[in-house]
Amino acid sequence: MDRILVIRLSSIGDIILASPLVAALRARYPGARIDFAVKARFADLLRFDPHIDDILAFDGGSGMPGLLGLARRVRDAKYDLVVDIHRTYRSTVIKLLAGAGATRTFDKQYLKRALLVWGKWNLHGDRVTTMPERYVDCVRDLIGDMDMPPVTLHIDEQSRASALARLASKGPSENQPLVALAPGAAWHTKRWPPDRFGELGAMLAGQNKAAVAVVGGEGDRDVARHVYGRIGDAAIDLTGTTSLLETAVIIQRAGLLVSNDTGCMHMGRALRTPMVALFGCTVRELGYYPHGQQVAIIEKPVACRPCTHNGRRRCPKGHFKCMRDITVDEVFRAAQDLLRIS
Incomplete structure (x- = not known):
């Protein structure tokens, strides 16, 4: 893998919790270019992360034209791997138009979540998988059995x-x-x-x-x-x-x-x-x-x-x-x- 894109457009907590995923990808592919697609108002959370090469920021209020503009930038970059840990219609558009050789998508566990919220049926078992762990699990088949990196936030x-x-x-x-x-x-x-x-x-x-x-x-x-x-x-x-x-x-x-x-x-x-x-x-x-x-x-x-x-x-x-x-x-x-x- 030479070029990797991670997509998480919002919000503050979710972007911070994605830091172990980025660190794991960097550890597995030390020479790769790793970029991150995010809404512009959250970009500073990623700007000083040493594992990220470039931030693809876009105005969340720019509607479909802004989204398609970002998708064109992604397509032109010719990524080998796109990792969508947001799984919304916007992130899906970006992923599908990227033309990447490989993609990985976050499992939102819709059924487990719905049963928990609406039926109070807990199918998660005794050990709860945290959101950072679930993000890393998106690429577990690629990175292998490495230790879980910590959640970090880098400040200038x-x-x-x-x-x-x-x-x-x-x-x-x-x-x-x-x-x-x-x-x-x-x-x-x-x-x-x-x-x-x-x-x-x-x-x-x-x-x-x-x-x-x-x-x-x-x-x-x-x-x-x-x-x-x-x-x-x-x-x-x-x-x-x-x-x-x-x-x-x-x-x-x-x-x-x-x-x-x-x-x-x-x-x-x-x-x-x-x-x-x-x-x-x-x-x-x-x-x-x-x-x-x-x-x-x-x-x-x-x-x-x-x-x-x-x-x-x-x-x-x-x-x-x-x-x-x-x-x-x-x-x-x-x-x-x-x-x-x-």
Whole structure:
């Protein structure tokens, strides 16, 4: 294999979780050209990965003309192997028009997933295969029985310097403990109530004399306002003001991250930041739970979980017990345990 293309167009977490696949392909084909097709707004997550030669970025809002333009670039590159780990109509168009000598496609396990969500029948067994493992399994016949590479996120020095300078301008000293909170999520049913995030932040600040950075994207600003308003002077609102990699720097600088199931959680996993991860409507069997010695997962065994494989705009039962039953006190205790270790 001389030319390889990996396709994962979105989103933050899925792209970060693809890093072991890229590393495995590089280990198996050290002299190959390995490119990655992705939406332009996520390209920085890949830009400094030493295993990637080129990023084929396109504007996700450009519609079919933009998609076909990307497909033409892919076809002209004459790839030997195209690995589609997104498996949407867009990624399928790119793969089919590539004219590659070989293709591999991610198994979305539609039947297992549907039975789990709609029938609560768990066919996954005792050992859950994580999403990074499933991505690597797409090419297992090509790479053989190699060890699973870790999930990684590579940050450039400019982003690091910019983020740390921005943080310093907000007040915390270099030696002051920093806690990061990620209260947003694309879907409502993945969000722990923001007033509880705020109460938690105030408790962590008071107990540890810590600064509390609230992080997230532009779409998380309304949620963040409910959070930092309750924390008071210790709060540093960075929501929607930092780039993806600058956000990653803040998370890496923190001694603790408390996050919903969102892109910031996967950043924390890749950067080995001690973390409390809060899960509501989704479950471990879907493959996205973070792993590590300094990771605490908090979830509630509500009978209606999972109600979706992704997320919902509202709780279909109306009670939202999967998140509302998670108390501030239990999250605080888990956070304090991790802070003592770190």
